Amino acid sequence: MASSKSASTSDVIYTARLIRTANPSRPTGTAIAVRDGKVLGVGTLEECQSWGITNIDRRFENKILTAGFVEAHSHVMAGMFHHIPYVGWFPRMMPNGEVIDGVKSTEELAERVRDIAVRTPLGESIIVAGFDPIYLKTERLSRHHLDAATTEHPVFVFHASGHLATINSFALQKYDIGPGHPAPGVGFDDNGEPNGELREPAAMALSKDEFRAIGRLIFEQETVVQYGASMRNAGITTATDLGVTLHLNDEALAMTVETTQDETFPVRMVAASRVIGAVNDMPDAVERIHSARTKSHHKLHFPIVKMVLDGSIQGFTAVVQWPGYYTGDDHGLFLLPPEQVVDYLRPFHKAGIGIHCHCNGSTTSQVFIDAIEQLLQETPWLDHRHTVTHAQLMTHAQMRKARNLGMCANFFVNHVFYWGDQHRDITVGPDRAHGMNPCGSADRIGLPYSFHTDAPVTPPGHLHTMWCAVNRRTASNQVLGENEKISIDRAFHAATIDAAYQLHMDHLVGSLEVGKYADMTVLDDDPYTVDPMEIRNITIWGTVVGGVPYERPVHSS
Amino acid sequence: MTNPRVPTFVIAGYLGSGKTTFINALLSGGATNVAVVVNDFGDVNIDASLIRQTHADTIELTNGCICCAIGGSLADTLFTLLDRPTIPSTVIIEASGVADPASVAAYTHISGLSPAGTVVLIDASEFSDNHRNELIRSTLERQVRAAHLLAFTKTDIATDVQRNEVELIVSALAPQTPAVATTAEILAFLVDAQPSPRIDPAPGAHNRFSSRTHHFSRPPSRNELLEFLTALPRSIVRAKGIVELSDGECVLVQQTGHHRALSAIDAAPTGIVLISSE
Structure with missing residues (x-):
């Protein structure tokens, strides 16, 4: 065999202002040599050239290259804003790179809908999404605001929370929703007339065609394509679609395999099935994952499975320990019978499949951790890395026990910014709110963790999660959890190698080490040296995945 | 004229309360053209001679019934069911053992369906023990409160103490809700509302109908x-x-x-x- 020092024509060296590797042995460099899509070496240009490579690509000369960001919990629905106009409060980048301004009032929302109506054939549905009234100071959205936009189309405004939709009078009439309609979740005004609000999916489903149109998106190839684009724009090089039923469906699996194989698909994807069914369906689900793994390739991986144990904190459906919620009614809802959780998980644990379990509440975190303890006693597996995902209200005792058992946490740290004020004032009260998503404590305890965006729930991208973890600022710019702040160095590792670790992918991605994929996030500035409050504002050029640059499309506004 | 809306029941109850026994009894009993929506086919056990056709998430029976498993969402499953050329005469949705029956029943208002009530099954031999378990108490209480009709099962194997305890707990939670002691087989006829000679006086601890x-x-x-x-x-x-x-x-x-x-x-x-x- 020829010496590996004989260069091949596809070898390339990228130079940069600085490269941050997330490899503690060699944390920085100014050049990276790439061969066969893998890291040949990081160091100085001279060191890289010593491999005999003459092909030097200087396009990143003034950029910061970092180990590619790894998102361990998002959803392909993040690609939905390609299909459905975005009308949220915060400016948001669309999959095509265009940044859409935030909607700051109900009137502005009506204007956006009116603009869409003039180019939509009469009678055809208008669906918009991401509306976020929690920040609005204006009057509560009702059908009347939407009627001002159009009386000739059904309008369906899907709110950011996912728990509410508002429809116009045309849609109310279309579905025969009038005064006294008996369905729970239909909102009425003081005169007993429907106000257009449909609370929770069951009521939203009354607006049948629009509701179904949204639901169908998950199965469309274009949604996966746009998901990849969104991740590229956000600088993500490995993205986990956590909790699709995709690969229980042969057709959807084939679509995902085909889409990710396309060389223009810009992100490495981890597809984690959310398994549904009865306990005795689980062995079959294990077989399905084994069979999906035979179709994996360098950009599609099936290392883990997803389970969901409860709901959301802001929806009061997470199951929380004593004393329960701070205000509001406790609707804490188990999604699996707690005593059966261990039976659900057993087949995956025994088969060596990593388990990521959605636990927003402290009760469900406990149930999951206890189940893992039992499974480890039954079937030792020293390297399982089972992960509590969301993990927002994990207690310190739970974190110590999870550490002892070899588990990980994946914190939903974006909550500090997006809903931190509400958690402090409404859902769990000040004490627990300060300790939510406790990265600092996890470090003190020694529990490995990552953090996630749950995109499309919050916009994809680790600059924002890192900013949250470092600054702990709420939307009203107050510090929530001073003692849970972490350093930028810890945040960077959580967003890269530690995320890869909990996905059982750290031998492939998460740091720039010899032999691993040459996956990089390309930034205009260095998150380590900018003002910490500016971390989230750093411009992302795009990514390099397997040595191939994927540039974010730039829209001039 | 639009099709009449299909009466839709919700059957709920914690683990072991007899939901699956009920569904098996219903599908292989005298029911015709009933659609049953289940969380999974896990324990559904239909006599092979009754099965006309099996797909990934539906089983069609020779008696005109159909059993659908919830693949993605309940709404999607119901819409797909109503898209079929044959509209069922009754729909029965089995809620999962931990579900809030009220939030499941909310789906019985969608286009094409009309709500026909929520029946919550209660395992008379286990309920009081389960109710002492803090982890699941609120789940059980939510189910009892959501019921329009409570059906006690396994009364024949419950002790007197257990029967008394469950009656006390349940009547405190839902004093106005009618309750019957029954078997899954009889209950199948209750929700299907087929007057049938099978509604015989049941032996032992069960109510007579x-x-x-x-x-x-x-x-x-x-x-x-x-x-x-x-x-x-x-x-x-x-x-x-x-x-x-x-x-x-x-x-x-x-x-x-x-x-x-x-x-x-x-x-x-x-x-x-x-x-x-x-």
């Missing part, structure tokens, strides 16, 4: 009909039938426990079948 058909001597007004239904004793656990009103309109009456639905229907009057427990 009887059914009769009430005919009005002259078409009642809507108010008179409502008064009649309201005045029914609590032992009437189920009422169903088509009644011609004094204004000539025909309405379908569907009453399950304390859940009542009246809907206009284009069909001949049948009188009201009343099923009572003793």
